[in-house]
Amino acid sequence: MNTLSDIMEFYYVIFQQDKYLGPSYKMYITKKVISNLSFMITFKETGLKPEILKSLDEMGFETPTPIQAETIPYILDSTNDLIALAQTGTGKTAAFGLPVLNKIEINKKEIQSIVLCPTRELCLQITSDLHKFSNNIDITVVPVYGGEPIYRQLGALKKGCHMVVGTPGRVNDLINREKLDLSSVRFLILDEADEMLKMGFKDEMDAILAQTPAMKQTLLFSATMPPDIASLTGRYMNTPHKISVTSQNKTAENIDHKYMVTSPPTLYPALRRFADMHSDIYSIVFCRTRQETKDIADKLIADGYNADSLHGDLSQGQRDLVMGRFRKKHLQILVATDVAARGLDVTELTHVIHYHLPDDPENYVHRSGRTGRAGKSGISMAIITPGEQRKIKMLERQVKTNFTKEMVPQGKEVFKRRLSTYLDNVAEFDEQKFPVAEFEEIINEKLGHLSKEELLNKFMSKEFGRIYQEYKNSTDLNSTTSSSQRKGRGPKKAGAGRKGNRLSRFSINLGEKNNLRPDLLINIINRHTPEYKIRIGKIDIQNKHTVFEADGNYEKELIKAFRKARYKGNNLSVQTFR
Structure with missing residues (x-):
């Protein structure tokens, strides 16, 4: 009983022959079956064309x-609008892309589908x-997005295509230039709405x-369903069918969630020690602001790491170069903001x-x-200050998972790990790559007078002397309470070492009229x-001002x-609000 048809036939027989099964229990059984279909069916059973199935087979x-198993058959068999809720990394592109490609009329060289997404x-x-x-x-699929010379995209559109994938800003620009005609669109997809x-x-x-056209199939894919999305669906979708394959705010089960606690001045040293303890690290470091990504990446590069930053100030060529190096693993650490990392697969x-x-x-x-992803395990590590430990507890409840506290590694522990990794690499290195015998004379001339111990000391000092000096007298970076910030573990910043977690009310001169x-x-x-x-x-946005707690x-x-x-030409003013 391995195929969808086998399963459905089995349950049909049960439902027909067992008159004692009540409707509630039958519904329970049916839901259990449907919830497990994604683990039982194959792409061949979804109804896709042989040509598309061949492509999928070539891709392995x-x-x-789960999201693909539910949406593909629905879109293939229906012309109704659809709202699909699924987290990033669940295969949403195939969920809407495969059935829409299947329904495209190849002989008509006109734009039959447009996909809108947030980033280049x-x-x-x-x-x-x-x-x-x-x-x-x-x-033919044509991408249109900002940060790229528009004439190239104009040329591609002029040649004709079946699908357009674009960011809202560039798509709207092309429409205003009368270079993008959407009058023949049959499928509108909003990805990461x-x-x-x-x-x-x-x-x-909105534009x-x-x-x-009024007559089209709108497919909205989103991770969450905030009020703005509900409003959008109410205006532009006609009694949409809703599919949700994941609980809101729920993380993947194969990710270990951990955190380390340190003081604000030692956040970067704690990051360094963590990276040093994991020689095979291949990671994204998320920061709040563009400037912070630049600062952290610059520090990592100066300290000898294969790192770079990804932020909104980069040109498209620069972004492509950084992401290309990262995908090829020429970079081990990418420092990025949330928005900049969108679409980095x-x-x-x-x-x-x-x-x-x-x-x-x-x-x-x-x-x-x-x-x-892709069936592999991963680690999510938060480097926090003492005041954020309550935030960890809140996150545990909100994302329905447990966080494990780890200690910031001690300096000697980090040094021993780096030394051990280096020596393992030396021991495993293929010595045949360098012909020692061919250069034995010059080697003996320069180093022959040194004893084994002296030679070893010189090589190790050259390779690890600076790192050893850095770590031998390093301090403990672990911090468990806000008082630790006042005991000399780094320079004191304004606002450091204060007691309490009280929230005050503030008012800022921005509100709904500023689209805040x-x-x-x-x-x-x-x-x-x-x-x-x-x-x-709490944040209370009013017409001309906003009251918030901080x-x-x-x-x-x-x-x-x-x-x-200043913000969009407005001078900003914040004052306490009693």
Whole structure:
């Protein structure tokens, strides 16, 4: 009983012959069957064309993921709108791409489908996947996105295509130039719709959707269902069918969630020690701001790591170069912001490191979900300060998983690990690569007078002398309470060593009329107070101003930081609100 038809026939016989089975129990059995179909069916049983199945076979794909198992048959057999809720990394591109490619009319060289997604990287990744899926059918897919000369995309569109994948800004620009005609669109896909709205693309999405025909199939894929998404579906979707294959805020089971506690001045040294303890590390380090990604990456590079940063200030060529090096593992550590890492599809990450915990638990789920993919295990490590330990407890409840506390490695422990790894590599090295006998005369001339002990000491001192000096007298970076910040473990910053966790109320002169959202406000606060880790509480956005709660220990710092700040041409002002 291995196929879908076998399973359904089995349960049909049971339901027909056993008159004592009540309707509630029959429904229970049916739900159990459906919930396990994704582990039982193959792509061949979804109804896809032989040509597409051949492409999947060439790619080594046999069994669909849960979201693919539910959406592919539905889209193939229905013209109704669809809302699909699934986390990042669950195979959403194939979930909508395969059935839409299957329904494209190849003989009609017109834009029959458009996919909207939040970032250039995701746009290119989706396009690449669609090209692979359609390798054995003559379907043309054109990506359009910002940061690339528009004339190239205009040329590709002029030649004609079946599908367009684009970011809202560039798609809207092309429509306004009358270079992109969506009048023949039959399938509209919104991928990572929640992220597009978070990034402020609401107006562009409204304008684009208004240019599409009334009679079309709209497929919305999202990790969450915030009010903005519900509003969007209410305006543009017609009684959509809803599929949800994962619990909201739930992390993958093959990821270990860990955290280390240190003081604010020693966050970077703690990151270094963790990286040194894992010689095989292949990781993304998530930071809050663009500037922080640059600073951390620069420090890592200066300290000899194969690292680089990914942030919004890079040109498209620079971003492609960084991501290409990272995918090829020429970089071990990539330092990035949440937005910049969107669309970066890497399946072999050993670690995700949170240099700062995100304020939204959904962002934590997205971040940590970048490791532990393709059946492999992964580690999500948060480097936090003592005041954030309560945040770990909140995250445990919100993402429904347990976090394990680890100690920041001691300096000697790190040095021994690095030395041991180096010596293992030396012992395993193929000595035949260097012909010692050929150069024996010059080697003896330069080093022959040295004893074995002297020679070993010189080589090891040259290779590890600096590292040993750095670590031999290193301090303990572990911190368990806020008082540890006041005992001389690093320079004291403004605001450090204060007692209590009280929240004060503040008012900022931005509100609904400025299109302010909670996530934007948090980003604004983080950007203007990068040297502090300020806890944010409730946020009440009103028409012309916003009242929010923040750590009362930082009243003076918050007010001072915003004295010269501006946002979209507006002078910003923050004051305490009693």
